[in-house]
Amino acid sequence: MNIPDSVNPRVVIIGGGFGGLSLFNQLKNKAFQVVLIDKHNYHNFQPLMYQVATSGLEASSITYPIRKVMQDRKEAYFRMAMVEKIDTENKKVVTDVGTIYYDYVVIATGSENNFFGNAEVEKNSLVMKSIPQALKVRSILLESFELALQTNDVEKQKTLLNFVIVGGGPTGVELAGALAEMKKAVFPKDYPDLDVINLMQINLIQGADRVLDAMSEKSSEAAEKYLHNLGVVVHKNVRVTNYDGEMVETHDGQKFYSKSVIWSAGVKGNTVDGLAETVDRASRIKVNPHNQVEGFSDVFAIGDVAAMYGEKYQYGHPMMAQPAIQQGKLLAENLERLEQNKALKAFKYKDKGSMATIGRNKAVVDLPKSHFHGVFAWFIWMFIHLISLIGFKNKAIVLWSWIYNYFVFDRESRVIFRPYRTPNRE
Amino acid sequence: MNIPDSVNPRVVIIGGGFGGLSLFNQLKNKAFQVVLIDKHNYHNFQPLMYQVATSGLEASSITYPIRKVMQDRKEAYFRMAMVEKIDTENKKVVTDVGTIYYDYVVIATGSENNFFGNAEVEKNSLVMKSIPQALKVRSILLESFELALQTNDVEKQKTLLNFVIVGGGPTGVELAGALAEMKKAVFPKDYPDLDVINLMQINLIQGADRVLDAMSEKSSEAAEKYLHNLGVVVHKNVRVTNYDGEMVETHDGQKFYSKSVIWSAGVKGNTVDGLAETVDRASRIKVNPHNQVEGFSDVFAIGDVAAMYGEKYQYGHPMMAQPAIQQGKLLAENLERLEQNKALKAFKYKDKGSMATIGRNKAVVDLPKSHFHGVFAWFIWMFIHLISLIGFKNKAIVLWSWIYNYFVFDRESRVIFRPYRTPNRE
Numbered sequence: 001m002n003i004p005d006s007v008n009p010r011v012v013i014i015g016g017g018f019g020g021l022s023l024f025n026q027l028k029n030k031a032f033q034v035v036l037i038d039k040h041n042y043h044n045f046q047p048l049m050y051q052v053a054t055s056g057l058e059a060s061s062i063t064y065p066i067r068k069v070m071q072d073r074k075e076a077y078f079r080m081a082m083v084e085k086i087d088t089e090n091k092k093v094v095t096d097v098g099t100i101y102y103d104y105v106v107i108a109t110g111s112e113n114n115f116f117g118n119a120e121v122e123k124n125s126l127v128m129k130s131i132p133q134a135l136k137v138r139s140i141l142l143e144s145f146e147l148a149l150q151t152n153d154v155e156k157q158k159t160l161l162n163f164v165i166v167g168g169g170p171t172g173v174e175l176a177g178a179l180a181e182m183k184k185a186v187f188p189k190d191y192p193d194l195d196v197i198n199l200m201q202i203n204l205i206q207g208a209d210r211v212l213d214a215m216s217e218k219s220s221e222a223a224e225k226y227l228h229n230l231g232v233v234v235h236k237n238v239r240v241t242n243y244d245g246e247m248v249e250t251h252d253g254q255k256f257y258s259k260s261v262i263w264s265a266g267v268k269g270n271t272v273d274g275l276a277e278t279v280d281r282a283s284r285i286k287v288n289p290h291n292q293v294e295g296f297s298d299v300f301a302i303g304d305v306a307a308m309y310g311e312k313y314q315y316g317h318p319m320m321a322q323p324a325i326q327q328g329k330l331l332a333e334n335l336e337r338l339e340q341n342k343a344l345k346a347f348k349y350k351d352k353g354s355m356a357t358i359g360r361n362k363a364v365v366d367l368p369k370s371h372f373h374g375v376f377a378w379f380i381w382m383f384i385h386l387i388s389l390i391g392f393k394n395k396a397i398v399l400w401s402w403i404y405n406y407f408v409f410d411r412e413s414r415v416i417f418r419p420y421r422t423p424n425r426e
Numbered sequence: 427m428n429i430p431d432s433v434n435p436r437v438v439i440i441g442g443g444f445g446g447l448s449l450f451n452q453l454k455n456k457a458f459q460v461v462l463i464d465k466h467n468y469h470n471f472q473p474l475m476y477q478v479a480t481s482g483l484e485a486s487s488i489t490y491p492i493r494k495v496m497q498d499r500k501e502a503y504f505r506m507a508m509v510e511k512i513d514t515e516n517k518k519v520v521t522d523v524g525t526i527y528y529d530y531v532v533i534a535t536g537s538e539n540n541f542f543g544n545a546e547v548e549k550n551s552l553v554m555k556s557i558p559q560a561l562k563v564r565s566i567l568l569e570s571f572e573l574a575l576q577t578n579d580v581e582k583q584k585t586l587l588n589f590v591i592v593g594g595g596p597t598g599v600e601l602a603g604a605l606a607e608m609k610k611a612v613f614p615k616d617y618p619d620l621d622v623i624n625l626m627q628i629n630l631i632q633g634a635d636r637v638l639d640a641m642s643e644k645s646s647e648a649a650e651k652y653l654h655n656l657g658v659v660v661h662k663n664v665r666v667t668n669y670d671g672e673m674v675e676t677h678d679g680q681k682f683y684s685k686s687v688i689w690s691a692g693v694k695g696n697t698v699d700g701l702a703e704t705v706d707r708a709s710r711i712k713v714n715p716h717n718q719v720e721g722f723s724d725v726f727a728i729g730d731v732a733a734m735y736g737e738k739y740q741y742g743h744p745m746m747a748q749p750a751i752q753q754g755k756l757l758a759e760n761l762e763r764l765e766q767n768k769a770l771k772a773f774k775y776k777d778k779g780s781m782a783t784i785g786r787n788k789a790v791v792d793l794p795k796s797h798f799h800g801v802f803a804w805f806i807w808m809f810i811h812l813i814s815l816i817g818f819k820n821k822a823i824v825l826w827s828w829i830y831n832y833f834v835f836d837r838e839s840r841v842i843f844r845p846y847r848t849p850n851r852e
Contacts, residue, residue, distance in 0.1 A: 002575055002619070041568060042841040060484045060839045067616040068838070077619070080572040082846060096847070097576045131843055142467060146506040149428055150523045190493040193428070193503070393830050393838050397823060404819050412494070412819050413486045415468040417557055420508060421522070 001098040003077050006033035009103035011335060012093050014083050014272065016043050016066045018321040019303030020108035021390075022328030024069070024076070030336055033075045035100060037093070039082045040130075041066055045389055047321065048398070049128050050171060053137040053262075054178040055411035061397040063131060064390040083109075085273035088299055104298050104335060107272055107285060108328070111304035111319050114266035114282075124245040125263035128171065139416045140260055141179075145191055148199065155257075161200040162258040164248050166240050167265030168206030169214065170356040173223055175262060176204045177358035180230035185409040202232045203256055205248075207239045207265065212364065214318060215354055219364035222373040226358040240265070267319055269305040280307050284316055289346035291331050297338075302327040308347060317349050321388070326350060357381045360406070427524040429503050432459035435529035437761060438519050440509050440698065442469050442492045444747040445729030446534035447816075448754030450495065450502070456762055459501045461526060463519070465508045466556075467492055471815055473747065474824070475554050476597060479563035479688075480604040481612075481837035487823040489557060490816040509535075511699035514725055530724050530761060533698055533711060534754070537730035537745050540692035540708075550671040551689035554597065565842045566686055567605075571617055574625065581683075587626040588684040590674050592666050593691030594632030595640065596782040599649055601688060602630045603784035606656035611835040628658045629682055631674075633665045633691065638790065640744060641780055641797075645790035648799040652784040666691070693745055695731040706733050710742055715772035717757050723764075728753040734773060743775050747814070752776060783807045786832070 003010075008031045013020045016038040027034050045062040052059050070076050081095035092101045113129060115122040128134045141163070148157045163179055165172045179202050187196045204211070204227065210220040211227070211234060227234055235254070242249040248256040269284035278286045278294045284307035286294045291306060293299040303324030307316035317323035327347055334344045355377065357363040363378040365371065382402065389395050405411060429436075434457045439446045442464040453460050471488040478485050496502050507521035518527045539555055541548040554560045567589070574583040589605055591598045605628050613622045630637070630653065636646040637653070637660060653660055661680070668675040674682040695710035704712045704720045710733035712720045717732060719725040729750030733742035743749035753773055760770045781803065783789040789804040791797065808828065815821050831837060 002578065004619075039846045040842065041572065058484045058486045059843060060841055063841045065616075065838060065840045067840075068836070071615045079575065080569075080842075131841075132845055135843070143506075146467065149505065152428065189497045190491075193430075391838065393827075393834075396826065396830075400822065400826070401819075404822075408819075410494070412491065412817065414491050414493075415486055415489045415557075416466065416506075417485060417561070419558055420465045 001035075001079055001081070001095070001100045003033075003035055003079075003100060006075060008033045008075060009339060010035060010101070011104045011106065012037065012100060012102040013106045013108055014038075014093065015108035015110055015303075016040070017046075017108060017110045017303065017324065019110070019324030019328045020106070021069065022325040023106060023108065023302065023331050024328075026329050026332030027335070028073060030332065031339070032335065033077075034073075035077045035079065036066065036070075037079050037081050037083060037095060038066060039080065041078075041080050043069070043390060044131055045394075046129075047385060047388075049131075049134045050175040050178055052131065052134040052413075053128050053141070053175065054182060055138055055142075055414035056178060056405055057398060057401055058413050059131050059135060061394050061401065062389065064394060069390075083272055086299070087274060088296060091298070102298070104300065104338075106331065107275075107293070107299070107301040107305055108303050108324070109270045109272060109305050111267035112270040113263060114268040115263065116266065118242070121240065121243045121263065124243050125166070125261045127263050128175070135417060137262060138414075139418045139422075142414055142416050144260055145187065145194065148194055149191065154199070157194070157199050158201070159246065159257040160259050161196075162203065162256065162260075163201065164203045164205065164256050164258040164261045166205045166248075166261060166263050168204055168208065168211035168234070168236075169264060170212065170354070171264040172204055172206070172262075173211050173227065173356050173358055175264065176202050176227060176232045177230060177362070180227070180232050181359045182411060183231065186411055186414070190414075203235065203258075204232055205235045205238050205240055205250065207237070209237050211236070212356055215356070215364065215366045216371045218371045219356075219366050219373060222364050223356060223358050226362045230359050267304065269307070271305060275299070280315075282307065282315065290334050290344040291327055291347060300331060302331055313349070318354075320354070322352055323349055355381050355384070427461075427505055427507070427521070427526045429459075429461055429505075429526060432501060434459045434501060435765060436461060436527070438463065438526055438528040438531045439534055440464075440519065440532065441534035441536055441729075442466070442504075443472075443534060443536045443729065443750065445536070445750030445754045446532070447495065448751040449532060449534065449728065449757050450754075452755050452758030453761070454499060456758065457765070458761065459503075460499075461503045461505065462492065462496075463505050463507050463509060463521065464492060465506065467504075467506050469495070469816060470557055472555075473596075473811060473814075475557075475560045476601040476604055478557065478560040478839075479554050479567070479601065480608060481564055481568070481840040482604060482831055483824060483827055484839050485557050485561060487820050487827065488815065490820060495816075509698055512725070513700060514722060517724070528724070530726065530764075532757065533701075533719070533725070533727040533731055534729050534750070535696040535698060535731050537693035538696040539689060540694040541689065542692065544668070547666065547669045547689065550669050551592070551687045553689050554601070561843060563688060564840075565844045565848075568840055568842050570686055571613065571620065574620055575617070580625070583620070583625050584627070585672065585683040586685050587622075588629065588682065588686075589627065590629045590631065590682050590684040590687045592631045592674075592687060592689050594630055594634065594637035594660070594662075595690060596638065596780070597690040598630055598632070598688075599637050599653065599782050599784055601690065602628055602653060602658045603656060603788070606653070606658050607785045608837060609657065612837055612840070616840075629661065629684075630658055631661045631664050631666055631676070633663070635663050637662070638782055641782070641790065641792045644797045645782075645792050645799060648790050649782060649784055652788045656785050693730065695733070697731060701725070706741075708733065708741065716760050716770040717753055717773060726757060728757055739775065744780075746780070748778055749775055781807050781810070
């Protein structure tokens with residue numbers, strides 16, 4: 001890996017997401033050599049990925065080059081690599097570009113989609129966990145309309161224009177809202193020769209008895225009302241059992257004919273080989289309150305991939321940005337304490353609330369002590385997402401894109417960048 | 427193709443580039459049904475493609491959805507399709523999504539890279555004619571630095587970081603300048619553990635005896651001085667004879683070891699099957715002064731793909747935006763004249779000049795009656811490119827990106843979007 005030796009202990013961070021970058025930033029001016037490994041050369045802002053998929057934002061406005069984060073740091077290294085395994089016995093991380101020894105290793109590899117073992121659904125569904133995946137969703141979405149123009153068979157057209165979103169969490173709900181806005185404002189103008197209003201359907205399939213089931217009941221109710229008004233059909237208490245690329249089947253015998261199924265029904269920890277014994281049922285790595293992986297003092301996990309069981313969080317913290325950021329921050333302090341032989345501090349999650357937007361002017365916000373929805377919630381949603389983006393340029397371009405999209409009722413990134421007629425599942 | 431019949435004659439335009447869109451726009455409010463066919467659903471602004479490749483601009487800020495151009499037009503249709511051939515006998519265009527009959531057909535398919543029959547060079551070189559190609563150049567460029575970090579072998583590092591640009595026309599010169607600016611401002615900060623200044627080389631290989639040989643000698647001279655000051659090594663009177671993916675060979679026995687060769691040494695017409703007899707040596711379709719393809723009154727070619735031989739333009743007009751735009755404009759008028767049985771107007775190219783920028787604060791401009799270079803030329807270059815972009819949003823985002831890049835000395839789109847470790851040539 002070509003990392004020089006140092007008098008300072010080496011911290012290897014695997015993953016440049018919210019957790020990894022938070023830890024990296026907090027280690028500034030501390031006596032560590034830091035090596036960050038990621039298979040991408042950029043950090044991406046996952047909460048806005050669905051807007052890339054629906055042509056509202058350009059991919060690079062929600063990404064930030066990791067090397068730019070490194071520029072003013074001493075003893076900080078980035079390597080673009082794929083981690084193959086952690087060898088805890090020899091204290092080394094094995095990657096596809098070589099091996100690196102660590103004093104401390106931090107697993108911040110986030111989460112991946114959970115298909116609960118259904119390989120057929122996995123093979124045929126679209127996902128939005130990475131930038132290339134979101135761009136593919138965008139291309140397939142737009143290609144569906146182009147293909148629908150090529151037939152007079154209404155059933156075929158309906159199958160092409162039936163967008164089935166599996167999973168009614170924030171990602172599914174926000175995606176459904178964004179698609180519904182396009183159905184109102186963009187597609188009828190772009191495809192005057194298609195009866196968009198009647199042909200295009202948005203079906204949201206949710207396993208629980210309400211959407212946004214991790215939020216308050218008030219917020220779920222408001223979100224469902226918003227979705228209904230936008231023409232999204234919400235199916236609650238329904239689980240998808242199969243999807244062959246043409247037809248979605250559910251546990252209660254319903255059938256949805258669709259060429260585009262987007263899966264957002266669940267995530268699981270994106271673990272690393274070498275720690276099998278410590279992984280729980282959700283593929284998360286079990287850690288103690290100091291984020292130390294069970295049985296180790298020098299191996300840590302933070303963020304989505306870490307399962308820190310506690311009183312209030314029986315199966316670990318919610319898999320979202322805030323726990324990752326907060327754990328990264330505390331871990332920087334604890335690593336210093338370890339070096340100084342001080343007692344470690346226990347992590348205590350400060351729940352700052354959660355929120356989701358459902359189209360134009362509409363959002364739901366849960367704060368620890370209050371819930372609200374509507375236009376003000378929507379402004380709060382935008383403000384929080386804007387200030388959370390890394391980089392002044394990204395903030396400015398996202399803000400400008402939102403203002404433009406709002407007033408012009410448009411989505412100008414509706415461009416199909418993948419090569420002509422790539423088969424849908426490639 | 428599902429295009430309804432019309433009482434008005436049907437004009438089928440193949441290609442949504444500068445020529446095709448110019449014609450399309452000028453046909454507004456004229457008594458024609460217009461069908462535009464392109465294999466992309468967007469128009470792209472080719473002159474700034476090299477800035478996408480060098481991380482200065484995001485792809486979607488130089489593209490514009492074709493359907494948006496159509497929105498306020500009656501009797502205008504867009505079909506995303508690949509044209510297979512033109513059947514002039516039966517007056518139809520055959521595509522991969524069906525056949526369409528025409529009253530008039532206009533070939534505006536532009537140009538493609540010309541490798542002058544060298545298949546080995548074609549296989550191993552990078553090009554920048556389309557958005558996916560430009561994004562690939564960007565990825566490979568950035569990956570080269572990541573890979574150079576993985577070795578201590580200086581020769582290997584030099585091969586990875588030797589960027590060879592073949593062709594000293596505007597594209598090659600502007601690309602060389604942009605790379606040189608990154609070498610100065612971005613890469614040393616991003617890769618402090620690499621000796622970027624000594625390892626990274628930019629070689630520009632030009633077959634003619636000066637760069638920008640279609641411009642004035644004064645401009646060539648200034649451009650060469652700028653390139654020299656930026657550290658670009660210009661090789662004149664040198665022709666590339668082979669490139670196997672590792673080593674470039676030239677006609678005079680020079681060897682350049684490089685993993686990244688970008689080909690901008692020539693273009694040829696991107697013809698359509700069915701008109702073989704009318705194609706000249708540069709694969710351009712021979713047309714009369716009314717842009718009618720030789721031997722036809724209802725088949726036209728405009729822009730790069732059209733060869734209109736004339737006194738001043740012995741082998742046809744220069745393959746750039748202006749002739750295409752002007753021909754499109756005149757053709758709209760001539761189509762109407764044809765319908766009215768009026769005499770057709772002959773095309774007369776109004777040369778508005780040409781220009782190229784070579785990095786920060788520097789450009790060369792040739793106007794019909796004067797030549798100048800320097801900071802003022804650079805402002806002119808930016809102004810002309812900005813106003814030529816389609817769409818207010820694109821203009822705003824490009825302007826903002828330029829201002830930001832200028833003052834922050836940065837290129838924030840240096841993100842590798844293609845999947846991890848895609849082999850270089852895929």
